[in-house]
Amino acid sequence: MAKKSQTFEASMERLDEIVKLLENGDVSLEESIRLFEEGTKLSAQCSKLLDEAELKVTQLMQGPDGTPVEQEIPNA
Amino acid sequence: MDEQLILEVSQVTSYIKEIMDSDGLLTGLCIRGELSNYKTYPSGHHYFTLKDGKAALSCVMFRSNAMRLRFRPENGMTVLAAGRITVYERDGKYQLYCVSMSPEGAGDLSVAFEQLKKKLSAEGLFDESHKKPIPKYPHRIALITSSAGAALHDMLRILGQRYPLSEVKLLPVRVQGAEAPGEIAAALDHANRCRVADLIITGRGGGSMEDLWAFNEEIVARAIYRSEIPVISAVGHEPDVTISDYVADLRAATPSNAAELATPDKQDLIVRLRHLNSRMAQSLGKRLKLSRQQLSLRTSARVLRSPMEYLEDRRQQLDSDMERLAQLMTMHSGKARTDLLRRQERLPAAWQSSILNRRQQSGTLAARLDAMSPLKVLSRGYSITEKSGGSAIRSASELKAGEQIRIRFSKGSALASVDQIMEE
Structure with a gap:
């Protein structure tokens, strides 16, 4: 899940960048179309991540030998 | 006098001690007085004098009792000291054996709170410059709280609603009682050592000042300060402020509030994505319109419609430029001789190179136009x-x-x- 959040953050950053590039108008028509395609793909991906995600909770416990062990707990 | 009983020093001292020790009042006293000559010995025993305007009383507090003090006694403080008074036989003086002490007026906890707050503030533990920013999108959130409390339940519910993309690591600790401060501090250190998260929330639900006390302990405050991972402190209800709140990078009023401060809201993100989409579409639309305009401008350009005519025009322009140049040269030669002498060295050279430049430009332009002409194709x-x-x-x-x-x-x-x- 942490990976999903990382993907989400990176996608949002790229999206912001794309919007800025498109709005600046310094890019060629061809590049604009390519950026637009990339942007809409990213935004769809972000929406999908948000819609489908479920909070994952793990508990860090002291194992029998004192080392911490992770244990997944059902979401309350 | 020969019938008089003769006693040893120790005998009489012992006698006095027995009297005092059997006295109901002296064995269970509570005394109000001002602290002076307060000394803490390496043994852990505390020695001090209680006084008022007219009298003074020597006091001792042994290590086992002194350890339980919640506040730091200071000279000049008015306190209530409880204990018994008896004789210290070696020195032949009586003193109060103090078992507990609290500041008069304010409770010992609030005095302790103010004292620690003052101390840590002076050390810079609350400095804004030390506060770390809370990540915009927390990937992993460590919760250091009780696994049984309502606080955990509330936080998980809100985190799940707002930003289910992050992963929650629960580090269960006791949040009240003697063991709590040590466990909370250890969990904070563990979270940092193993880098289990990029954000920590530590706290508990509401309770009395005594219940929340773990978050006023120095050991917890220092662990929060040490943490390289940003910490949100979430203790009790809105009006409860703890030392942890001052040290933390961000103070939340309640655990639920901490979950809100820690995460972006899913609903806001969805709106933002929609907004970004429409901005992209709008920009692309504008770009397309611009390209269409540029295209129609270019197709109507003269150089494309009638290249030879355009070239002739450029040649004519060049001729007239050269004529003007020649005129200028004549005009200049008519001017003051000194002026001319000064300039004639460098100006003609500049003109020459300017003419050459224009010729070259015109030549390349002509060649490019020629290549496009239908006549060239025929040839x-x-x-x-x-x-x-x-x-x-x-x-x-x-x-x-x-x-x-x-x-x-x-x-x-x-x-x-x-x-x-x-x-x-």
């Missing part, structure tokens, strides 16, 4: 076939057998008639 051996009306023929289907046609070459043209049509 490579191609020809244009026209109908008698003068329109160029692009397909054999435009012709009928026996029709007259004109063939234009690079130089001259010929009339011909069609024998046979061969369509593909």
Whole structure:
């Protein structure tokens, strides 16, 4: 899940960048179309991540030998 | 006097002690007084004097009792000291054996709170400059709280609603009682050592000042300060402020509030994505419109419509420029001799190079235009076939057998008639 959040953050950053590039108008028509395609793909991906995600909770416990062990707990 | 009883020093001292020790009042006292000469010995025993305007009383507090003090006694403080008074036989003096002490007026906890707050503030533990920013999108959130409390339940519910993309690591600890401060501090250190998260929330639900006390302990405050991972402190209800709140990078009013401060809201993100989408579409629309305008501007440019005419115009412009240049030179030669002498060295050279430049530019332009001209194509051996009306023929289907046609070459043209049509 942490990976999903990382993907989400990176996608949002790229999206912001794309919007800025498109709005600046310094890019060629061809590049604009390519950026637009990339942007809409990213935004769809972000929406999908948000819609489908479920909070994952793990508990860090002291194992029998004192080392911490992770244990997944059902979401309350 | 010979019948008089003779006693040893120790005997009489012991006698006095027995009297005092059997006295109901002296064995269970609570005394109000001002602290002075307060000394803490390496043994852990505390020695001090309680006084008022008229009298003074020596006091001792042994290590086992002194350890339980919640506040730091200071000279000048008015306190209530409880204990018993008896004789210290070696020195032959009586003193109060103090078992507990609290500041008069304010509770010992609030005095302890103020004392620790003052101390840590002076050390810079609350400095804004030390506070770390809370990540915009927390990937992993460590919760250091009780696994049984309502606080955990509330936080998980809100985190799940707002930003289910992050992963929650629960580090269960006791949040009240003697063990709590050590466990909370250890969990904070563990979270940092193992880098289990990029954000920590530590706290508990509401309770009395005594219940929340773990978050006023120095050991917890220092662990929060040490943490390289940003910490949100979430203790009790809105009005409860703890030392942890001051040290943490961000103070939340309640655990639920901490979950809100820690995460972006899913609903806001969805709105933002929609907004970004429409901005992209709008920009692309604008870009397309611009390209269309540029295209129509270019197709109507003169250089494309009639290249030879354009070239002739440029040549004429060049001629008139050179004429003006010549005139200028004549005018200048008529001016003051000194002026001329000063300039004639460098100006003609500048003019020359400027003329040369223009010639070169004009030459390359002419060559480029020439390459595009239909005449150039003809000169490579191609020809244009026209109908008698003068329109160029692009397909054999435009012709009928026996029709007259004109063939234009690079130089001259010929009339011909069609024998046979061969369509593909």
